[in-house]
Amino acid sequence: MYKYLIxxxxxxxxxxxxxxxxxxxxxxxxxxxxxxxxEKQAIEETADELVLxxxxxIPWAIDKYDDTFYVTERGGRLLEIDxxxxxxxxxxxxxxxxxxxxxxxxxGFILTPDxxxxxxxxxxxxxxxxxxxxxxxxxxxxxxGEQWEETEALLEYIPGAQFHNGGRLAIGxxxxxxxxxxxxxxxxxxxxxxxLAGKILRMNLDGTIPSDNPFDDSYVYSYxxxxxxxxxxxEEGTMYSTEHGESAHDEIxxxxxxxxxxWPVIEGDADQDDMVPPIYxxxxxxxxxxxxxxxxxxxxxxxxxxxxxxxxxxxxxKAETFYEDQxxxxxxxxxxxxxxxxxSNRDGRGDPDEQDxxxxxxxxx
Numbered sequence: 504m505y506k507y508l509i510x511x512x513x514x515x516x517x518x519x520x521x522x523x524x525x526x527x528x529x530x531x532x533x534x535x536x537x538x539x540x541x542e543k544q545a546i547e548e549t550a551d552e553l554v555l556x557x558x559x560x561i562p563w564a565i566d567k568y569d570d571t572f573y574v575t576e577r578g579g580r581l582l583e584i585d586x587x588x589x590x591x592x593x594x595x596x597x598x599x600x601x602x603x604x605x606x607x608x609x610x611g612f613i614l615t616p617d618x619x620x621x622x623x624x625x626x627x628x629x630x631x632x633x634x635x636x637x638x639x640x641x642x643x644x645x646x647x648g649e650q651w652e653e654t655e656a657l658l659e660y661i662p663g664a665q666f667h668n669g670g671r672l673a674i675g676x677x678x679x680x681x682x683x684x685x686x687x688x689x690x691x692x693x694x695x696x697x698x699l700a701g702k703i704l705r706m707n708l709d710g711t712i713p714s715d716n717p718f719d720d721s722y723v724y725s726y727x728x729x730x731x732x733x734x735x736x737x738e739e740g741t742m743y744s745t746e747h748g749e750s751a752h753d754e755i756x757x758x759x760x761x762x763x764x765x766w767p768v769i770e771g772d773a774d775q776d777d778m779v780p781p782i783y784x785x786x787x788x789x790x791x792x793x794x795x796x797x798x799x800x801x802x803x804x805x806x807x808x809x810x811x812x813x814x815x816x817x818x819x820x821k822a823e824t825f826y827e828d829q830x831x832x833x834x835x836x837x838x839x840x841x842x843x844x845x846x847s848n849r850d851g852r853g854d855p856d857e858q859d860x861x862x863x864x865x866x867x868x
Contacts, residue, residue, distance in 0.1 A: 577608035599630035610670030657710030685730040718762030733795035744793035754781035794834030805832035840868035
């Protein structure tokens with residue numbers, strides 16, 4: 504007991520040997536460090552543009568929970584990115600191996616509405632069957648620490664190919680899961696309502712077919728699509744989708760149940776009975792639109808070929824460039840006045856630098 508009192512007394516005596524000037528200097532340095540940190544945080548919180556993570560490899564989809572981002576990479580990795588920009592690869596255990604083939608691979612990803620309790624998410628990926636046929640599938644996965652394991656295959660044998668795999672997942676205001684599929688380069692499949700190709704599909708969150716879907720015993724919600732890759736809803740619940748045109752003529756469509764959006768019969772300004780033309784198309788300009796988000800009367804659209812984010816004013820029916828400084832843009836996530844996006848400069852069609860690919864935050868307000 505006395506030994507500890509002597510040690511403590513010695514510490515107190517030694518601490519008194521330092522001058523008040525030394526203590527003041529330490530205090531000033533600490534205060535300066537705190538002020539610098541506060542200033543850095545303040546700048547980051549208000550910056551118009553901020554790179555949150557870099558050196559990603561063909562990221563495809565973004566979702567977010569609190570301050571944590573979940574990002575898929577087309578090559579098969581699922582990443583968790585924290586608020587410091589630290590990138591942690593998750594262990595992904597699926598019953599079918601991810602096939603990175605052309606535009607296919609690990610594509611759509613979205614957390615379930617009850618993710619906080621269930622730790623579950625939906626995932627869309629390309630795979631190959633025993634006969635070497637290419638398909639896409641929608642599965643439910645569950646997180647346990649840094650491991651995600653498939654717990655249920657909700658929909659399989661969605662036609663796949665080197666190109667036109669669709670792949671976007673979104674949960675609508677009706678609490679249904681929506682899935683975009685491409686025509687898998689078989690053009691006429693988009694007009695066949697018995698095929699899952701070239702469609703927007705709709706399912707209950709447990710994977711069953713909703714009773715109010717427009718076609719009996721079918722996941723098909725709308726058809727006549729070439730390669731839709733973006734889904735968003737306005738605050739009124741109006742549903743929008745982006746779609747790649749064949750040669751320019753990229754589209755923004757207002758989606759309604761059971762409607763035929765024309766591919767491959769009509770495109771651009773063409774019109775035909777019982778087919779719905781786009782509310783906007785790009786004419787001879789190519790965007791190659793992918794993910795979209797809605798904010799304050801506008802759709803924000805990630806453009807791959809156009810290497811930009813486009814802001815489309817719905818009421819004015821006018822599109823203009825919002826951002827164009829990072830190359831090919833793949834997905835959009837909007838929250839609290841900020842737009843989060845990812846580049847796709849390493850997909851073989853871009854011009855990547857050492858920083859690519861990046862997760863980027865842009866200020867909207």
